[in-house]
Amino acid sequence: MSDLPPLLWLQAFEAAARTLSFTAAGRELGVTQAAISQRIRLLEDRLGQKLFVRYPRSLSLTPAGQAWLPSIHDAFTRISEGTSEVFGTSPDNPVTVRTTPVIQQNWLAPRLTRFHRRHPSIAIRLVSAIWQDDFGPEGADIEIRYGRGEWQGVEALSLGAETLLPVCAPGVAANLASPADLSGNTLLHALGFAVGWATWLEQAGVAALERDCPALTCDNQVMTLALASQGAGVALAHRRLIQQRDDLVAPFTLDIASEESFWLVRSSRRDVGEDAARLWHWLAAERDVSD
Incomplete structure (x- = not known):
């Protein structure tokens, strides 16, 4: 365990690698851009390899950073899952659903209303996404994506032809x-x-x-x-x-x-908590229900 870098450095790397922005990572973690930059430099010094290629106005991952990122994602996911299993879901640890604003307004809203009336103790956090790059299994328990359903590492249920x-x-x-x-x-x-x-x-x-x-x-x-x-x-x-x-x-x-359609999506690489599973099965059953 003594060989592991400090958790704060790993958090900085995970957030910066996911957003490709030290500023966005700092905003997410509640620290300054300079603090994220410093933690990344300390981490790179510890590892002996660069993790990011720094451009004047952008970032990209080095091959080493790209290879390491899935392991860091999995580690934080397991910590999150273990916390949910032991301590349960609370308003500070909600089931996170990510999808586009138009689906939120016109399809998801009435279904979440019905779900909440039946399960008022389950906390839910709704996150907006617009572009394909906004999606991904990290940071969300359930997603509704638009596309052809050809994503790797996820279970996808079609909401029907469009x-x-x-x-x-x-x-x-x-x-x-x-x-x-x-x-x-x-x-x-x-x-x-x-x-x-x-x-x-x-x-x-x-x-x-x-x-x-x-x-x-x-x-x-x-x-x-x-x-x-x-x-x-x-x-x-x-x-x-x-x-x-x-x-x-x-x-x-x-x-x-349409050549594309809406899909209910969750990661196939990890188990979800009981509350997220309950919401997943509810939404899956609601696919053919009219409002």
């Missing part, structure tokens, strides 16, 4: 009798989706119309749907995410199959 269709405010829809009427309307684009407006317009037989439409691009679907509800344009939305909304309508019946 289709996309145009949606807009009722006042905008009143002027859209056919896809050709989209000409001149702003098309709201959300980054990160394999299928988008170009595919829908092509299947609607009006592919050339896109050049006649102003574009407004957002980095998340929450914002495109919010803009659409305010009459700022027409967005493409997943059918399951607009079924319970009364501020958006679908002016056309045509929808297109």
Whole structure:
């Protein structure tokens, strides 16, 4: 045990390696960026190898750092699991669920409400993620991801096939009798989706119309749907995410199959606590339940 570096140094490495930022790691651990930098340097001196390549505005892991990181993740995971097994879940040790804001609002919120009414003693922490790099088994017990389900080291349950269709405010829809009427309307684009407006317009037989439409691009679907509800344009939305909304309508019946879908995900490399397992099974059973 005497050969192990101090825990504070290992925490600094794990946080910095996960965020690739000394500043973000310091914010997470409640210390300054300088403190993280110092702990990393002391750790590198102890190990005799560099763990990070430092650039003027970014960080990357060295091959040694990349090789060591999984072991550090596993060690902290086992400590967390052991703590949960012995001391149980508390408001300071909740079940962490990570997913995108749009899923939180439109799919997860009603289900968590029902779960909480049945299990009020289970503490839950909800964490937002937007980009694929925001996800990963570290730091979350359960995730809902969007993609093809081809992730390594996880158990993934599909929430079902997805289709996309145009949606807009009722006042905008009143002027859209056919896809050709989209000409001149702003098309709201959300980054990160394999299928988008170009595919829908092509299947609607009006592919050339896109050049006649102003574009407004957002980095998340929450914002495109919010803009659409305010009459700022027409967005493409997943059918399951607009079924319970009364501020958006679908002016056309045509929808297109998405190449990706939403998945309920948890790590297959470690056992989860009893509370996390209970929430996992609840959400799995809720996959086909309408709100």
